[in-house]
Amino acid sequence: MSPKRAGLGLYAALAASVIIFGAIAYVLFLNFFPGTGGPAVETGNRLKIPAVLHDYDPSPDSALYEIVVEKGKTAFIDGKEADTLGYNGTYLGPVIRLRRGETVEMNVANELTEFTTVHWHGLIVDGEDDGGPHHGIQPGERWAPVFTVDQGAATLWYHPxxxxxxxDQVYxxxxxxxxxxxxxxDSLGLPDEYGVDDIPLIVQDRSFRSDxxxxxxxxxxxxxxxxxxxxxGGIGQFFDVTTERLRIRILNGSNSENFTFSMSDGSIFHMIASDGGLLEEPYGTDGITLSPGERAEIVADFSGKAGKTVNLLAGxxxxxxxxxxxxxxxNGAVPERLVEIEEMGSPTGLKVRYFELQSMGISxxxxxxTFDMERIDEKVRLNEPEVWIVTNPPGMMQSGGHPFHVHGVQFRIxxxxxxxxxxxxxxxxxTVFVNTGEEVRILIRFSxxxxxxxxxxxxEHEDNGMMGQILVE
Known part of the structure; x- marks a missing residue:
């Protein structure tokens, strides 16, 4: 038996044990903890627009941001307060607005009573500034990464x-x-007035107890x-549309759920950007699906809809x-062409790496x-493109599709x-979703x-070991 097959056999045996004990633990959990209070119903609330984080550096070529990770109390339903976590507030955090070419210092203070990190998801920075599990911030301590923004316009996010x-901390x-x-x-004439014709949506599924x-x-x-x-962070909200075209930046911020977004009237909208930035041309569609961690920017057309109401739906x-x-x-039309995306060259003849995603239950x-902080799983050469083949083999014990995310890089499918x-x-x-039985090939180059x-x-899969490490040198 090959070492790889032996390792997989051991993994399968261990995972089967996890399922058995997990099932017992789950029954005990349901017996000893109060149940959910059912779907929370709130209506008539104006959309919460996150604040834009203040830049403390007056220079046009650099920026200094102060971020405090803190505990809070947030009333989601009927004024009942819940224990929550937030950045510079009680729940979620402000929008951090960066510009290509500027040098940025992030001064992050951990005021929690527990360990945390801050990862810049989608940002292309050196590993020491990425905010992964090696860059923990102990309670009462600070972390101050400095980096230069070296990528085009995009909607990214940050989280522990x-x-x-x-x-837990994201939830x-x-x-x-x-x-x-x-x-x-800036030159494209896209809607860009923050909170007016350019709005952010962090979409999350949550459950609440009766209290x-x-x-x-x-x-x-x-x-x-x-x-x-x-x-x-709000429930049952509305937004007053005052322009014919509305740019909506959507993050699937859930822990595990995919969302398919559409308009209640079945109308076509135009997708203009994915995770890493603008598409070459707008894509007209009546629906897009995002897995956890993925983003999309869309432009909805409200010309001819004055005085009408349309709902953005997830399913x-x-x-x-x-x-x-x-x-x-x-407020202008969406251009027929957006950007020219730099090609990485032909994938023919490149080094190929294989990544097989395996899961059983939560593990x-x-x-x-499974993840080991002390082990490097792959060594990659700086600026050398590669082809990665990511598979999610079918099997009775597999737990569905997986959004596969890589730090410090933007790749092409x-x-x-x-x-x-x-x-x-x-x-x-x-981030790319790999469904059960699928094979996805990506072209990737670390800079x-x-x-x-x-x-x-x-x-939950990430926390329970479905992760590896790359060393780029």
């Missing part, structure tokens, strides 16, 4: 990335958005899907009520190995099961040095 407890509120602006995006507290529960297959949608659940004013103004592994990617996946990506993670972005 400590080993074993990322899922209770630690997440926020990062915008990158550049001259190219209004967050009800985070995990069974042997992972987190129990939330019965209530939060958008920017059959309401995300946001969009109320068009009786007198909406023309997981990649290539038969070459194919899904031998077919070219669809229009929504032709731009830069840092920064250091140790980076690759992992499943179902946070």
């Amino acid at each position: 990335h400590l080993m074993g407890n990322t899922s 209770y509120g630690l997440a926020g958005l990062v915008y990158i602006d550049d001259e190219v995006s 209004g507290s967050l009800d985070y529960r995990v069974n042997m297959m992972g987190v129990i899907p939330g019965d209530t949608l939060l958008v920017n 059959n659940r309401n995300v946001l009520e969009l109320r068009a004013a009786s007198d909406i103004r023309d 997981g592994a990649i290539n038969g190995k 070459l194919s899904r099961d031998g077919k070219l990617p669809g229009p929504a996946e032709r731009g830069y990506k840092d 920064k040095v250091g140790v980076f993670m690759y992992h499943c972005h179902i946070l």
Whole structure:
């Protein structure tokens, strides 16, 4: 028997044990903890628009940001307060607005009573500035990474990335958005008035107990899907649309759930950007699916809809009520061409690496190995493109699809099961969903040095070992 097959056999045996004991633990959990209070119902609330983080550096070529990780109390339902976590506030965090070419210092203070990290998801920085599990911030301590923004306009995000407890900290509120602006995006005439015709949506599923507290529960297959949608930390919200075109930046900020977004009237909107930035041309569609960690920017057209209301949906659940004013103004058309995406060259003849995603219940592994902080799984050469083949083999014990995320890089999808990617996946990506039985090929090139993670972005899988490490040198 080959060492690889022996390792996989051992993994299967261990994972089977995890399922048995997980099932027992889950029954005990349900017996000893109060049940959920059911879906939270709130209506008529104006959309919460996150603040934009203040830049303390007056220079146009540099920026200094202060971030405090803190505990808080947040009233989600009927004024009942829940224990939450936040960045510079009680739940979620402000938008951090960066610009290509500037030098940035992030001064992060941990005022929690527990260990945390801050990972810049999608940002291309050296490994020492990435905020993975090696860059922990102890209670009462600070972390101050400095980096230069070296990528085009995009919508990214930030969240904890400590080993074993990322899922809890994100569930209770630690997440926020990062915008990158550049001259190219400035010149396109896209909607860009923050909070007016350019709005952010962090979409999360959560459950609540009858006392209004967050009800985070995990069974042997992972987190129990939330019965209530939060958008920017609010429930049952509306937004007053005052322009013919509305740019919506969507993050699937859930721990484990995929969301398919559409308009209640079935109308077409245009997707203009994916994880890593603008697409080459807008993609007209009536729906897009995002797995945990993925982002999309869309432009919805409200011309001819003055005085009407359209709901943005996730499946059959309401995300946001969009109320068009009786007198909406023309704010320009979406260009037919957006950007020219730099090619990495032909994938022919490149080094090929294989990544097999394996999971049983809440536990997981990649290539038969669970995460080890002291082990480097792959060594990659700086600036040398490679082809990665990511598979999610079918099996009775597999726990579904996996969003595969790579730190410190933006890659291109070459194919899904031998077919070219669809229009929504032709731009830069840092997270790709790999369904059961699928093979996804990506073209990847690292431009920064250091140790980076690759992992499943179902946070409970990540916490339970479905992660590996790359050394780029």
